[in-house]
Amino acid sequence: MNAALRLGLRDLRGGIGGLRLLAICLLLGVAALAGVGSLSAAILSGLAAAGQGIVGGDIEMRVSQRRAAPDELAAFARTGLVSETIRMRAMASRLDGAETALVELKGVDARYPLYGSFRLAPGALRARPGPGEVAVAPALADRLRLRIGDSVRIGDARLRLIGFVAEEPDRLGEGFTLGPVAIAGMDTLHQTGLVMPGSLYQARYRIKLPPAIADAHATAEALERRFPLGGWETRDRTNAAPSLRRFITRLGQFLSLVGLAALAVAGIGVGNGVSSWLDGKRRGIAVLKALGADSRTIFLAYLAQIGIVAAIGVAAGLVIGALVPPAVGALAGDALPVRPGFALHPLPMVVAAAYGLLVALLFSLAPLARARAVTAASLFRGGVEPMAAPGGRVRLLQGGLALAIAALAILGADDRMIAAGFIAGVAGLLALLAGIGVAVRRIAAALPRPRRPLARLAIANLHRPGAPTGQLVVALGLGLTLFATLAVIETSLGASLTGAIPARAPSFFVLDLPKDDAARFRELVAARAPRAEVRTVPMLRGAVVEIGGRRVEEMKDIPSDAWMLRGDRGLTYAASLPAGSRVVEGKWWPGDYRGPPLVSIDVQAARALGLKIGDSLTVSVLGVEIPAHIASFREIEWDTMGFNFAILFAPGVLEAAPHTVSATIAVAPSEEPAISRAVTADFPSASLIRVKDVIGQVATVLGQMGLAIRAAGSVAVLAGIAVLVGAVAASRRQRVYDAVLLKLLGATRAQVLAAQALEFALLALALAILALVFGAAGGWYVVTRVLELEWAPDWRVVLATLALGGVGTLVIGLLATLPALNARPARALRDL
Incomplete structure (x- = not known):
């Protein structure tokens, strides 16, 4: 081994020469894998480090369409310091009604925020909004052409703009939004008249735990178990953004697989480069054989050279991969949930290096085996003598390396x-x-x-x-x-x-229409746009708490297609089958049905959960659990961008619950401004989404x-x-x-x-x-x-x-x- 190593090092003194392609291919493949892995790790670690700020506390208790009952609020207060926020969509407009915009209206109490800092941009009239005041995102001010000190109408209230939001510490944890934020005090929020029975809003209670309570996750689960009928969703600082984490993990996995494919492509380049390099060494190998070198020494000498150059290529790829997170942070940090900085993430680096070295060895074995078989006689007939084919042992070893690479990729994947x-x-x-x-x-x-x-x-x-x-x-x-x-x-x-x-x-979605005003809403739209197509549906929110006899909170692994089990879902009821849905199993109920509660659910979710017609399903609506049986499975055309519901009730169950009406409006583009102004003026509690x-x-x-x-x-x-x-x-x-x-x-x-x-x-x-x-x-x-x-x-x-x-x-x-x-x-x- 020493002789082979000395021989290989002496041969490298003239430079890597033909092994440049080996180094370049490994550099590209390893850099792609290390870069994607490091970027994913940097974002996920950033989410974990910012867990308290993202959640807004150590624990967040979230419920839709209602606020906490006194006993629930007392239990939260005994656990730690509590801060309440309410978030909902609303329409903001100038007082003259010339400009309107959809906003994410957020009511906060005096303790907000428990972690981080809420900050307004320089020039604000005060540090935070007081009674009758609001602070808005700069994008909303630009859209409505507002300046500090102007008045803006939200719902039934006329509010004074005191400043522009520069820092909202829990913004990332708020999830997907359709409009810029407007922040007001809790009393001011109630002045708008938007928080009423049946309106779509979400109350969040953030809890700052005392130092004596170290396990935030266990405490959050205990609170959720204490109020099983409350429809509560919980988060804690250890899983601050589960949906975002899941998305980043899956996208990182996909990009890692693309990088692995690039490394496989590069592996062929490794094989070609090594073959070309060793083909140029045939005469030198023959001379070494003539001088007494055996096949093992030749194999080890050139394997050592390949190993050294491969290590250089892998190391360079790791360096580039480590620099990807700060480079992406500098170029596109605002588009990312957290701005990644420079930090070494050992696991993706080790995995990328392992891939690179395994691929280098896999694609170098065959050329090395052919070089090992070169004879001294090829000095005289090297131009016509073909290179020997690799033997069975080499093929078997290559197969083992390929299986090792595949196992590493599969076992390390999320899916x-x-x-x-x-x-x-x-x-x-x-x-x-x-x-x-x-x-x-x-x-x-x-x-x-x-x-x-x-x-x-x-x-x-x-x-x-x-x-x-x-x-x-x-x-x-x-x-x-x-x-x-x-x-x-x-x-x-x-x-x-x-x-x-x-x-x-459609042209618009309309949310939070009072159910008693549905007829007046249709008349208003017809007066402004006679050819408009209007569809209205009742809208409630609820969470599935039991399915097929199993409590959802006790299910450890929820299939990805069963997303309707995660958090609150939109609910409705209908006598006839909605447009865009087709019953594929079971039967639709009669139009005058008034029997036991029945539901129709999405067929993909049903198949993912192994459900069948007749199975039970329990939904919690406003803290009341409603048991029902599955009457049918529907195939839903989700891409119509109309109102589609994974869970749809038969009539006679949800009508008595407080709820609002949602609508879609399809009009010509030229009629959109008139419809927007009319709906906003006549229905201030409604939210209009383009x-x-x-x-x-x-x-x-x-x-x-x-x-x-x-x-x-x-x-x-x-x-x-x-x-x-x-x-x-x-x-x-x-x-x-x-x-x-x-x-x-x-x-x-x-x-x-x-x-x-x-x-x-x-x-x-x-x-x-x-x-x-x-x-x-x-x-x-x-x-x-x-x-x-x-x-x-x-x-x-x-x-x-x-x-x-x-x-x-x-x-x-x-x-x-x-x-x-x-x-x-x-x-x-x-x-x-």
């Missing part, structure tokens, strides 16, 4: 089924491309010989001995498939926003997701380019030999280049068709299964992307062959 499917897909694609490479060689050999010399030479280059057709097929196939997949994902994301959804969407604003928010989120996918995909593109260059470099000696012979026979540089261009063009044309199929399948899986959006690719963009990618890879391949054209015949023949 192991998706990870397993992704790994299987990448492995299947590599195997399929390798098989296609063999098929292309055989088909090229079986084709009739063209009359034109250049075409005959190009086809012969595909199947001649030593031709790198297999490597080129894998490189071009992976690169073009990746281009097609990204194009399908990008165009489907865009179509989800600008295509089908806006065409079917669908365009909702789509804009969704577009921002999907745009950020698309940017993340493009960033991770760009690493795979770079790796694919490196693979292509490596595949050409692996056949450098043969291409130099061919170019020299053709020149000696009278061929010009242009003719040699044209033959090689035709060779690449034939491959690119054949593989572009396959890439279109593979890319469409991969894009469909990501769009429909991972992102859960409609699959609507723009095939013109996909085909243009494939054409551009094919031309780009053709140019890159030709540039990589230029050194063969510049070889001087005399020197090349001496070297060969």
